Amino acid sequence: xxxxxxxxxxxxxxxxxxxxxxxxxxxxxxxxxxxxxxxxxxxxxxxxxxxxxxxxxxxxxxxxxxxxxxxxxxxxxxxxxxxxxxxxxxxxxxxxxxxxxxxxxxxxxxxxxxxxxxxxxxxxxxxxxxxxxxxx
Numbered sequence: 440x441x442x443x444x445x446x447x448x449x450x451x452x453x454x455x456x457x458x459x460x461x462x463x464x465x466x467x468x469x470x471x472x473x474x475x476x477x478x479x480x481x482x483x484x485x486x487x488x489x490x491x492x493x494x495x496x497x498x499x500x501x502x503x504x505x506x507x508x509x510x511x512x513x514x515x516x517x518x519x520x521x522x523x524x525x526x527x528x529x530x531x532x533x534x535x536x537x538x539x540x541x542x543x544x545x546x547x548x549x550x551x552x553x554x555x556x557x558x559x560x561x562x563x564x565x566x567x568x569x570x571x572x573x574x575x
Contacts, residue, residue: 509558526563533559
């Protein structure tokens, strides 16, 4: 049975566990040392959190780049605006592929299929703008 927590919560818990373990290890090592060592330890922890933010931003940019390239590919491949019903069926099909990847435990397919879902949604919104039917 799938875990009820989503991947983001698990990832956040893992990071929190890591930081808590780091704090404990540094506290144990510095317990008998002067306050300046403790301040250095706090600085190390703070720098790690900044690095985590940088890694998150790099991952976000990579995913958004993938979504943008895929949306562009879809728009070039199908330049004529399809009906809303057709676009909805394509989107639902992609969501079904996400579900299949989750049920089959295929991590690589999961990310790729999420990119497909986002790209189809974006391409659909762009096609609506071309039709003049979507408010900005």
